[in-house]
Structure formats: C-alpha cells, structure tokens
Amino acid sequence: MLLALCCLLTLPLRAQLASQSADTGADTSVGGALRSLANRAQLVFVGQVISITRKSGVVEVAFRVDTTVTGVSSGDGYILREWAGLWPPGMQRYHVGDRAMVFAAAPSEAGLSTPVDGAEGVVPVLLQADSSAPLLDVRRLATRVQRAEGTALATLGEYASLDEVTAVVRGSRDPHWQEPHKLPVPIVRRPVLFDLPEGAPLIPISPRALRGVADAQ
Secondary structure: OHHHHHHHHHHHHHHHHHHHHHOOOOEOOHHHHHHHHHHOOOEEEEEEEEEEEEEOOEEEEEEEEEEEEEOOOOOOEEEEEEEHHHOOOOOOOOOOOOEEEEEEOOOOOOOOOOEOOHHHHEEEEEOOOOOOOOEEEOHHHHOOEOOOOOOOOOOOOOEEEHHHHHHHHHOOOOOOOOOOOEEOOOOOOOOOOOOOOOOOOOOOOOHHHHHHHHHHO
C-alpha cells in the first residue's frame, strides 16, 4: 500500500522529468548544454542555499536569489520542493551556503519542483579569492557533450566566466550566440601562516613546506 502511494505521488515528477528528457538532443558543446537547459527552464537564477527543511514526504531547499537571469521570480527568494525519495538517509543533494546558477523547471501538478535534468540543472558558482569575476563550474556539463569515440575529456577548460554564461543563457534562442570561453582551474591563494619582516623578499614556498609550518604550529 505504501509503495503504491509513493508511486502515485511521484507520477507527476516522473512525467515532468520524462518530458524534459524528450526535448533534449545531443549537446555538442558546453554552451549548447547551457542553452538546452535554459530553453526548458521556467526560471534561471544565480543564488545561494540558505536553508534546507525536511517535511512530510518533501524536502524544501530555500535559495536567496541574487540575480534573475531569465524568467520572473517572485521576490528575492526561491524554494525547490523535491520528493524526499531523492534524499536517502546520509545523502545531501545541496548544502547551506552552496552558490549556483539554477535552471528551475515549472512545478508539477503535485506542487513538486526540480531543476531541469536534475543535478545538471544546478551549476556551481565559484567566488575567487582575489575578488575576480565569479566562475561557473561546468565540469559536470562537459561530460554530457558528444565527442568522437576514443576522445578523452579535456583536463582544462573546467570553468567559465559567470558573465559570459549569463549572456549565453539570456540569448539562448539567439542563432548568433557565442560559446563561453573555458578557463583552467583557478588558483586559490593559501592563507598566510606567518608574518614576514618588513622589506623581506617574497620566496616561493612548496606545499610540503607549508604543511610543515602548519604542523609546527
């Protein structure tokens, strides 16, 4: 009886995911994958997870909306309402503090909502330590790009400028769109573990030496 009830409750969500998949063709680039997500999303925004609440059969993930890319958002927040079956014990699909560009599908008849293509519709945003423009982590999207048999995944080009991706998404139906430039993994500055005397030269220190200093502290 419980199994039948769960199947009944998830029918709208499964139908929604099936209709999303039916509209997709093979992606030939990361930009093409982004355009595919955008064309099937009711709302695209950049925001941050501020709370995760488990309710009866549902997990509500509340986002603070920092930028609305396409669609119309009501206010400065958005709540994903996902079937609790997608959150088995010990598994966290999102974490408070996560930043992402979210491609949100229209809610189902049961009031459930999910990103387009599941986890691929939540693309992580990386804030750089040196206050440079934010980046989008497109490694997951890169795995769905069609490539010739025997061709390995690229080791570089795992990130893209958030500004460039935003332009691609907003112009997702523009036939003259431009592929966002792929960028290598950014260098994150390590924290300063000690103070240098004034005027002392800056000497490169290996990661092993830094670990030794940390252990000594």
